[in-house]
Amino acid sequence: GEDVEQSLFLSVREGDSSVINCTYTDSSSTYLYWYKQEPGAGLQLLTYIFSNMDMKQDQRLTVLLNKKDKHLSLRIADTQTGDSAIYFCAVPYNQGGKLIFGQGTELSVKP
């Protein structure tokens, strides 16, 4: 089955860029997603990228996709303390559309 891996923690200083990485195993995945979860809350869809794209930029967020290496990254420019949260990458699995989530990366932004 599909396996999605993320590093567990990332700590950056306010104003720096953050890069959160994700690797997956199923090369047939067509869409890949990034979600943000704040403490005690549900998941907020941040952005998603189609597999025929290499990059997608949306304001401070940049998603890079390397299909050959099955590697996905989320870059947050000018990271703010309000960006502190857990970030999940998610990959659809099979034709049923269910999502397989990575373990989540806890981003800590220090002033």
Next chain:
Amino acid sequence: GAVVSQHPSRVICKSGTSVKIECRSLDFQATTMFWYRQFPKQSLMLMATSNEGSKATYEQGVEKDKFLINHASLTLSTLTVTSAHPEDSSFYICSAREPGGLRTPQHFGDGTRLSIL
């Protein structure tokens, strides 16, 4: 953007009680909704796929008699945890996919924190 509402946000009840959680898509119709469970400091695990007008599809290891799912309309799916016990305490989150088939993203509710005493 698409909004999914989940209710209640928190439940505390005694062991043996049955608890119903509602998931509504507010501004779109969702033929498919998903129910996830999240333990503290862990990722989300899919429990079941809820299909409007038909039976839910449960993931391996999830007891369908324990976690009853009803998807009676295009905007509402319910999860009932029957005879809940302390080990059922968890964070339950639903999601709904926008119309347009498999190429549309899923939007999540704010989750329900269930605590069984």
